[in-house]
Amino acid sequence: MPDRITSWHPSPSKPAYTPPPGAVDAHCHVFGPMAEFPFSPKAKYLPEDAGPDKLFALRDHLGFSKNVIVQASCHGTDNSATLDAIAKSDGKARGVAVVDPDTSDADLAKLHDGGIRGIRFNFLKRLVDNAPKDKFLEVANRLPEGWHVVIYFEADILEEMKPFMAAIPVPIVIDHMGRPDVTQGPDGPDMRAFRALLDSREDIWFKPTCPDRLDAIKEGGRGDPWDNFAAAVAPLVADYPDRCIWGTDWPHPNMADEVPDDGHLVDMIPRIAPTDELQQKLLVENPNRLYWSD
């Protein structure tokens, strides 16, 4: 059994930027607590506990109102920890589940009742053993009303993902913009390919998130304050303002050796969405349309 990892900042700074009232942290996770919600036997990392109490304290510290909790791969397809956090949020959290594609319609309905509004398909080989596109499509065709699909993949497989994404019958949200190489700049090949994908369907959304991952020193980027990320991503938010949602990615799975300060992550928001109008869409209107329309 590998050692348990801490990938989050022990005392994040207070951001200089104040999010607008009603702002949603629309990409975050909970880990455990393990004694109550054991990690999956197939988990590729084993984190320390990062439960709802810590998440909600961070939400308040950073000036957010609500959370969208995305089921992390370390919990496999058992969504109990995510559902528990939503249940404890007082209506201030909703979630994205990861399901066994054979899951029944009755189980999907139960997830809906527990605050889930989408399912996530993860294509990162370092996180999951397999990602069966045919089975994913089958379950995508029988989601409850109003749900969407969240997809996590890296830029090198964007082209091969296109037929699969074209066949998905509900809106799609792409985690971390499909991890483009932001050092290429706003007009580099990765950003151009991602824009072409957005132009192929009006209901593909994206998260302009994770400067800490995409502009990490260990990945050849600049690190905090993530100038490559700001330069590459601001034009994308400006050009697709109605299709983006933002999140901290706390507790930053797998970022143990370059742990970001969440206050600094929040201070990236005005650099990628410089006007009040853009911030209102990114943080309030867009996530509410996807997660609190009912």
Ligand SMILES: O=C(O)/C=C(\CC(=O)C(=O)O)C(=O)O
């Ligand atoms: O949290 C993220 O968005 C990214 C992750 C972890 C993850 O997705 C998961 O464990 O499910 C990563 O790149 O390691």
